[in-house]
Amino acid sequence: MSERPKSETQYKEELKQKIARLKKERNAVIIVHNYQRDEIQEIADILGDSLTLARAAVNTKAKIIVFCGVHFMAESAAILNPGKKVLLPVKEAGCPLADMITVQKLRRKKKEFPDAAVVCYVNSSAEIKAESDVSCTSSNAIEVVRSIENRRIIFVPDKNLGRYVQSQVPEKEIMLWEGFCPTHLRLTEEDVVKAKNKHPEAEFIAHPECRPEVLANAHHICSTGGMFQYAKASKAKEFIVGTESGMLYRLRKENPGKKFYMPTAHLMCANMKLTTLGWVAYSLENLVYEVKVSEEIAGKARKTLERMLSVTQQVQKNTAKSNS
């Protein structure tokens, strides 16, 4: 008689053990974005938003970085770590938002507005970063824009984040790009109103990549990192989560006494969910798929990312000073 088939739990457990062994042998670190599958979040050495992960990539002593996220994130880690091998377990894991802009189109816009500084959301390719003055994430976009001397700013590629930043920094003139995150765009005002009616005690926390009419209904607008802080600090016991569904894993784990609901079942990023335990094990075993950026592009893109990191560092220093 052949062997009984393994249960899914058994199968996952074996893969986790294999990953732990390979990680040690390879001197690797596993960096995981907040939108990844639950089982991938469970094997993370570092779990967070793209800002946390970009900084972690700089500080790690490991020789190999396995980046469980999408391509632009692994690319940023590679740019910031020229001496390290950065692996993306699934090479097809891309970001449609990052693909909504080309270097040629951005160059044309820059020519049209030579007095404007270019701020690129981290959800962009290395080439776009290389063409920009400074990068930003959803957790530091407001501070980054405020830190720029130019009054005019070309903000690429997410129009919803750009519009939200404009509402917070009215002294700047922000020119928006026609890009959007298809996952966040799926969330409609109607979904939010329905969810609020179903959970009248819940606070609605929303990501700035959502549509403006969705943001208008939010109790709090923030990045994924901001959502963890807010949910912990808030007196509310229930929350409707306006971002990708991978967030539920950690929100529930870190707040056992609180309840978290998705406003619709459609807030799932197919690219983020491509990474599985099997692919992580395969990636570590075969050292694939290495993300490489030419030094010509990486050198310019690094400056853009480093400017962003130094703005964040300065803001944190100032906050610490004013709190002491």
Ligand code: CIZ
């Ligand atoms: O910045 C990121 O990591 C993304 C894509 C969302 C967020 O707010 O963390």
